[in-house]
Amino acid sequence: MPRIRVHPFDSVITAAEGTLLRDALHTAGILLDYPCGGKGRCRQCRVHVDPAPAAGKGGLKETEASDGVRLACQLPLTEDCTVTIPESRLSRKSWTQGLRDEDISTSIGSGTMRRVEIQLSPPSLEDQRADWERLSEGLARHGISAARPDSLSLERLSRILRGNEWRAEALCEENDFLWLDASERGRCYGFAVDLGTTTVDIALFDLESGERLARKAFLNGQVAFGADVISRAQSFHEDRDPVRAAALRTILEGACEILSETGISAAHIVKTVVVGNPIMIHILNGIDPYQLTHVPYIPVTAGFLRSSPRDFGWTFQENGYVETLPLVSAYGGADTIGMIVALDLEKERRTTLSIDIGTNGEIVLARQGELVATSTAAGPAFEGAQISCGMRALEGAIYDATISDNGELWLQVVGDTAPKGICGTGLIAGIAQLLERGVVDATGRIVDSAEVPLPALRARMLSRGGESVFALSDDGSVFISQNDIRKLQLAKGAVRTGIETLLEATGTSKDRLDSLRLAGNFGAGLDARAAMRIGLIPEMDLGKVQVVGNAALRGAVMVLLSRECWRKAESAARHARFVELGGKPEFQERFMESMMF
Numbered sequence: 001m002p003r004i005r006v007h008p009f010d011s012v013i014t015a016a017e018g019t020l021l022r023d024a025l026h027t028a029g030i031l032l033d034y035p036c037g038g039k040g041r042c043r044q045c046r047v048h049v050d051p052a053p054a055a056g057k058g059g060l061k062e063t064e065a066s067d068g069v070r071l072a073c074q075l076p077l078t079e080d081c082t083v084t085i086p087e088s089r090l091s092r093k094s095w096t097q098g099l100r101d102e103d104i105s106t107s108i109g110s111g112t113m114r115r116v117e118i119q120l121s122p123p124s125l126e127d128q129r130a131d132w133e134r135l136s137e138g139l140a141r142h143g144i145s146a147a148r149p150d151s152l153s154l155e156r157l158s159r160i161l162r163g164n165e166w167r168a169e170a171l172c173e174e175n176d177f178l179w180l181d182a183s184e185r186g187r188c189y190g191f192a193v194d195l196g197t198t199t200v201d202i203a204l205f206d207l208e209s210g211e212r213l214a215r216k217a218f219l220n221g222q223v224a225f226g227a228d229v230i231s232r233a234q235s236f237h238e239d240r241d242p243v244r245a246a247a248l249r250t251i252l253e254g255a256c257e258i259l260s261e262t263g264i265s266a267a268h269i270v271k272t273v274v275v276g277n278p279i280m281i282h283i284l285n286g287i288d289p290y291q292l293t294h295v296p297y298i299p300v301t302a303g304f305l306r307s308s309p310r311d312f313g314w315t316f317q318e319n320g321y322v323e324t325l326p327l328v329s330a331y332g333g334a335d336t337i338g339m340i341v342a343l344d345l346e347k348e349r350r351t352t353l354s355i356d357i358g359t360n361g362e363i364v365l366a367r368q369g370e371l372v373a374t375s376t377a378a379g380p381a382f383e384g385a386q387i388s389c390g391m392r393a394l395e396g397a398i399y400d401a402t403i404s405d406n407g408e409l410w411l412q413v414v415g416d417t418a419p420k421g422i423c424g425t426g427l428i429a430g431i432a433q434l435l436e437r438g439v440v441d442a443t444g445r446i447v448d449s450a451e452v453p454l455p456a457l458r459a460r461m462l463s464r465g466g467e468s469v470f471a472l473s474d475d476g477s478v479f480i481s482q483n484d485i486r487k488l489q490l491a492k493g494a495v496r497t498g499i500e501t502l503l504e505a506t507g508t509s510k511d512r513l514d515s516l517r518l519a520g521n522f523g524a525g526l527d528a529r530a531a532m533r534i535g536l537i538p539e540m541d542l543g544k545v546q547v548v549g550n551a552a553l554r555g556a557v558m559v560l561l562s563r564e565c566w567r568k569a570e571s572a573a574r575h576a577r578f579v580e581l582g583g584k585p586e587f588q589e590r591f592m593e594s595m596m597f
């Protein structure tokens, strides 16, 4: 069995002979991005292997291969070796940087959770009602209805009732029974989860006070199965268990990490609400999303789905239920519903365009109770993936850039350290500045340096392996390449095409837009001016543009805390109309136009 020493962790892992290095790393919890789903096409999973094996070279340059570089997704392990993973390729397991708590704060407060004292008469030879039926009847006397819990909860119920002389407090959401709490005024808590294609954002709340206790983001372990939802759907269709398990495990590990940091016990977690795109929601619930990806694109189910945490193997929650929000359509997801709830779009009187930007772009036009949505596949470039020096918005990430009139470059770096890479907002800001200063033209081409008047900028225009790049860091190690610009053009072209199509489908001219909201964890640090300059959003008065953070997660939080918001989600799913982009004949032409700057 080969032993592999992994740097920079200096850890040793073992794997059965023939196991792909990718799978061995994944099993050991070492996450890299695998943008092409491990098909050997993107070469983004390059690592250094010593001694250099004969396999795993597919598509690499001769010089790289002879230096011991190999593709983790293509390398079967046959002997002991040392693997070095470049820092920039490593995905951190969790992070809090860049998450703004105010983005998910809500004024809902204590919501609709309440406690009701229950005193039951103990059983006897004359009164032989079973425990659950005895409790249900006791609850009914208080006007509380209760659905039968699973067998493990029933066993716990027996212990609670007998251990507390048949007295307990019933935790209820309005008149629905959630769970019995026999502890000394124990608290009850819940998780809100945004299950993104790339990032999983998890927040823990006190369900009675509405207080936020923790929030963390995690890389979705499903990245090993491809960067986009279509590859995930295909992988699930071929072999469902590993793909579903990766998402379940990401949430399980994330929630457990939060519980251990806050010292809260799984016994006090009674509710989890999850949002995500339709493919993520199907996979999470163990439903094959195959038909979502084939004409005529129909979800298996679009409603709320409620399960026991045990159905998911989620040991971080001992009681209550897990619920996923409804879908609008095959591509309008629970995340879109979350955004509609968070921004109260159904009540919006003005004409408002809301855009949630991530690996997918969800777009909703709201106007006097009308809700029209669409969704577009932007790819992971906005999250810093598939970009030469791309990284998440962690320490060392360039998140903003300005070029002065004399060509001096000013960078804003997370943590105020030396730059290590560039995140999505940095990429947009950087390219917007390069457009302003004539380094990049309207077609997205990095021009010939002779065409750039400022010597300070010319000095940063370099060539890497025959490709034009613009150096951001003074030592040239962090740069924007021609290929990065092309990837951004594809991503922003997809979002802009969605916007234009939606405006046309609703007969809305850009001038009639009263406001535009930019949502998403990406959106939190986005400069609206730069977004306009690259053409991601239409030109409009900057005062009308608002950056609102992760609205999908905020919607999940609101449903977690309030039955009123649950009803809003239900109403939004019934009323929202979806515009399918793929079916529009003019899509391709508009997409080509939207890629231009």
Ligand code: FES
Pocket: 033, 034, 035, 036, 037, 038, 039, 040, 041, 042, 043, 044, 045, 071, 072, 073, 074
């Ligand atoms: S080449 Fe390995 S993930 Fe794409």
